[in-house]
């Protein structure tokens with residue numbers, strides 16, 4: 001059996017995870033989501049990337065917003081606004097139920113992994129989805145006026161406007177991968193690790209930099225899908241961050257970032273047909289470079305990309 005471990009941030013990763021879930025059985029696919037975006041807001045434990053993947057796998061995600069649930073209503077937020085509450089972080093009514101259910105379970109002592117498993121069960125998801133860690137890891141954004149911002153303040157409150165100079169992941173040195181993550185990495189039938197098309201700096205790096213992850217990857221083949229197509233991110237601030245970090249906004253620069261940090265482990269790199277001219281440069285980094293459609297508009301796009309990735313694993 002060829003098992004796959006998908007590492008995901010938010011929207012882009014969730015799309016590919018859904019595609020993989022359509023061609024693999026539940027015992028063949030584990031999805032690990034970044035938790036560096038997580039924060040406590042209005043007393044609620046919010047886990048954006050976990051929720052985006054969870055709602056996507058349950059096929060109830062709000063595809064216009066990229067977060068929360070389809071058909072969302074906003075009565076809670078309007079009522080909160082009337083009471084002078086904080087409304088910069090928009091919580092829809094259905095989404096609010098997830099945060100309240102999760103927070104209630106967490107306050108009773110449940111781990112984030114156990115809570116996620118219960119929520120996924122309630123949504124009818126058969127595929128294992130787990131946080132990268134059950135410990136507290138927070139992505140902190142460093143900006144050019146020597147400020148540090150929590151991720152959600154940077155991403156939502158300040159609309160990604162501050163110029164970034166770097167990041168650090170508070171608490172990561174004392175954090176351990178979740179048990180589901182470790183079990184997937186140590187599974188002798190693990191055939192492929194997929195770095196989904198997520199933000200390299202704030203979605204992928206927190207997952208791979210967790211102590212105990214890289215040394216467990218060992219010789220397991222790992223591929224990455226570029227989140228940059230034609231110099232742009234499909235969604236989110238990845239290209240803007242690359243520019244501010246002095247990197248070219250190209251798929252090649254993403255490949256270089258991964259090779260520099262995780263070199264030996266990376267075997268292949270998927271770029272969109274628009275970036276076919278970059279194939280030779282990326283091959284020169286020692287990566288088998290596959291050119292295909294990586295822009296997932298339809299469900300079939302998600303499935304086709306997932307199939308291309310598993311075909312790559314079968315060729316190894």
Ligand code: FO1
Pocket residue numbers: 009010011037046047048049051052066067068088089090091095152155156
């Ligand atoms: N992103 C926004 O740009 N604006 C919001 O108001 C917002 C609310 C929100 C509520 C719940 C949730 O799970 C995610 C939410 N996000 C919002 C996205 C969130 O900022 C994530 O960090 C992104 O998905 C980036 O990964």
